[in-house]
Amino acid sequence: MKGVVYKSTGSWYTVKSEQGDFYECRIKGKFRMDGIKSTNPVAVGDHVAFKIETKGDETVGVIHKIEARENYIIRKSVNLSKQTHIIAANIDVAFLLVTLNNPPTFTTFIDRFLVTAEAYHIKAVLLFNKIDTYTEDELLEIKFLAALYRNIGYECIGISAATGKNVEKVKVLMKEKVSMFSGHSGVGKSTLVNAIEPSLQLKTSEISEQHKQGQHTTTFAEMYDLSFDAKIIDTPGIKGFGVVEMDKEELGDYFPEFFERKQDCKFNNCLHLEEPQCAIKEALEEEEIAWSRYKSYLQILEGEEEHYRKDIYDKE
Ligand SMILES: Nc1nc2c(ncn2[C@@H]2O[C@H](COP(=O)(O)OP(=O)(O)OP(=O)(O)O)[C@@H](O)[C@H]2O)c(=O)[nH]1
Ligand SMILES: [Mg+2]
Ligand SMILES: [Zn+2]
Numbered sequence: 001m002k003g004v005v006y007k008s009t010g011s012w013y014t015v016k017s018e019q020g021d022f023y024e025c026r027i028k029g030k031f032r033m034d035g036i037k038s039t040n041p042v043a044v045g046d047h048v049a050f051k052i053e054t055k056g057d058e059t060v061g062v063i064h065k066i067e068a069r070e071n072y073i074i075r076k077s078v079n080l081s082k083q084t085h086i087i088a089a090n091i092d093v094a095f096l097l098v099t100l101n102n103p104p105t106f107t108t109f110i111d112r113f114l115v116t117a118e119a120y121h122i123k124a125v126l127l128f129n130k131i132d133t134y135t136e137d138e139l140l141e142i143k144f145l146a147a148l149y150r151n152i153g154y155e156c157i158g159i160s161a162a163t164g165k166n167v168e169k170v171k172v173l174m175k176e177k178v179s180m181f182s183g184h185s186g187v188g189k190s191t192l193v194n195a196i197e198p199s200l201q202l203k204t205s206e207i208s209e210q211h212k213q214g215q216h217t218t219t220f221a222e223m224y225d226l227s228f229d230a231k232i233i234d235t236p237g238i239k240g241f242g243v244v245e246m247d248k249e250e251l252g253d254y255f256p257e258f259f260e261r262k263q264d265c266k267f268n269n270c271l272h273l274e275e276p277q278c279a280i281k282e283a284l285e286e287e288e289i290a291w292s293r294y295k296s297y298l299q300i301l302e303g304e305e306e307h308y309r310k311d312i313y314d315k316e
Contacts, residue, residue: 001018001052003017005048006222006224023059041086043072043088045233046067069089072087073087073116092178093178094125095180096183098110099128099186100134100142107295111296112300120241126157128145128146129159131159153256157169161192170196171196180232193232221234261289266278
């Protein structure tokens, strides 16, 4: 049988079959996917093949195959075991909730999120939440930010999870897709999910309660079916994405407005720093590229040694 993983606890996986039934499954044998040494070979969102095995009264599913992933998001383990934890797979849209204040979301945080979404090949959408609370000046600031990111090609929507303003527009983007919501604590992720699907209320509060008690150091994601043919993956404790491993030369490729100009740089391995005839620096001077984006780029580039480790991939 074929199905999709909705929940994982590390040793058990809840799989929904194509017929719509849920099965508790184990995995058989060793899985090595995408050359990653991970603590969990099967993740929420994975498309799997499984068999039903019956022993006496007990029926368990056994997963024997994982379909190739469209994408997946990982978290590095904190120790040096070179293991990664796959949080979720096959995500169609990643929404980032942004608030100006209460709490503040800085452009560097937005840009890190977007870079990671690009690297993961996940469509990213920015939701400027709490628009019911802003002053005229603050609304102008939101407009400025939305224009900046729209100009690069990202979809931006001003919403209010509290009043329901533009929540329908979010639902339209979610239809027939697997979505994920990210953002700092307090930006309104739970409120938005509840506005989108009031019947999920209970589940989301359960999850955050569990999280508050801090019992779960490992994060297990869970997928939910929504009433309007959409799915969300809830990842408690994940405010953004983890940082992806990449080469310095690669980073600029995840800034779309840099990527589209880089063929005009004199050097094809230009890092857009002090190199002569750099198309990115020129576009920056012409104000075609935002300084805030370039600042984020530098910050991520400089943080590379610290944040980006290449050795977590299993190179055997
Ligand atoms: N005025 C207003 N308040 C909002 C809006 N969205 C969320 N809030 C409030 O902001 C606070 C935080 O919202 P939550 O939904 O709990 O935020 P969260 O992102 O789930 O936070 P964590 O679970 O800690 O990550 C709550 O008091 C909400 O009522 C909005 O659009 N307008
Ligand atoms: Mg929450
Ligand atoms: Zn350059």
